[in-house]
Amino acid sequence: MIKVAVCGACGKMGANVIEILQGDNEAVAVCGIDARGGNIGGLTVYSSFEDIAGKPDVIIDFSSPAALNGELEYAVKNNVPAVIGSTGFTDEQLAKIKKASEKVAIFRTANFSLGVNLLCELVKRAAQTLGEKFDVEIIEKHHNKKVDAPSGTALMLADSVNSAFDNGKPYVNGREGICGKRGNEIGMHAVRGGTIVGEHDVMFCGEDEIITVSHSARSKKVFAAGAVKAAKWLAGKPAGMYQMKDIL
Numbered sequence: 001m002i003k004v005a006v007c008g009a010c011g012k013m014g015a016n017v018i019e020i021l022q023g024d025n026e027a028v029a030v031c032g033i034d035a036r037g038g039n040i041g042g043l044t045v046y047s048s049f050e051d052i053a054g055k056p057d058v059i060i061d062f063s064s065p066a067a068l069n070g071e072l073e074y075a076v077k078n079n080v081p082a083v084i085g086s087t088g089f090t091d092e093q094l095a096k097i098k099k100a101s102e103k104v105a106i107f108r109t110a111n112f113s114l115g116v117n118l119l120c121e122l123v124k125r126a127a128q129t130l131g132e133k134f135d136v137e138i139i140e141k142h143h144n145k146k147v148d149a150p151s152g153t154a155l156m157l158a159d160s161v162n163s164a165f166d167n168g169k170p171y172v173n174g175r176e177g178i179c180g181k182r183g184n185e186i187g188m189h190a191v192r193g194g195t196i197v198g199e200h201d202v203m204f205c206g207e208d209e210i211i212t213v214s215h216s217a218r219s220k221k222v223f224a225a226g227a228v229k230a231a232k233w234l235a236g237k238p239a240g241m242y243q244m245k246d247i248l
């Protein structure tokens, strides 16, 4: 059995990961790590990585960028691979993740669903075909508890579109006031409300036509299941940075 430590165990995604692991016959949750600490149905939840007793085979992290330093230190020191699903990292934190991946296996994606990863391919293809004459706007919608904006998935989609333009397009988050005419940017807009799990629309707006490619997540389970699949795949892998396309 692959032993999994669940970081963010007391959160919504953590609960979904633990539930999926309960029904899995290849992997099992052996502990949680969460700033809240405590115990979930008999599973010990440590309030910091330093306190973990026993070595897990892999970490699944859906918590917050605030957990990153402790997690990377633990992963590198103990050679425990980490599947990182948290979003909202700064460029500096992303660089730390990359550096750590020189010493330990790290899998990071802002979206574990098959559909969104296919959408990334589709929007790149659309951008290549439609070119500069189509303005690209991304609208993402999430629940009212989400703390970061734009979503990690919106950034992933923007990066996919931008890769068709040699990464030359700047990103503009929302617009207000007299903001002037639109340039060659990719516009991103964040809607927050209620219990929306995650919706992403990528619009290609041309002279007399609009193409919209959309993804709608109906439950957080789709992300948790993807993370468990990634963890089983990552356990035992050599150091390196891995992503969804490696397992699809």
Ligand SMILES: NC(=O)c1ccc[n+]([C@@H]2O[C@H](COP(=O)([O-])OP(=O)(O)OC[C@H]3O[C@@H](n4cnc5c(N)ncnc54)[C@H](O)[C@@H]3O)[C@@H](O)[C@H]2O)c1
Pocket (backbone or CB within 6 Å): 007, 008, 009, 010, 011, 012, 013, 014, 033, 034, 035, 036, 047, 061, 062, 063, 064, 065, 066, 067, 068, 084, 085, 086, 087, 088, 109, 110, 111, 112, 113, 220, 223
């Ligand atoms: N990659 C994906 O597919 C995907 C999908 C959904 C959510 N997410 C991301 O996962 C993260 C968690 O989402 P959620 O909906 O479960 O949030 P949540 O607020 O329900 O849970 C987050 C948990 O992390 C814990 N936490 C916060 N800071 C911590 C720290 N420093 N150390 C340890 N634990 C800490 C909190 O106590 C909480 O229990 C977010 O960044 C979200 O954007 C990613």
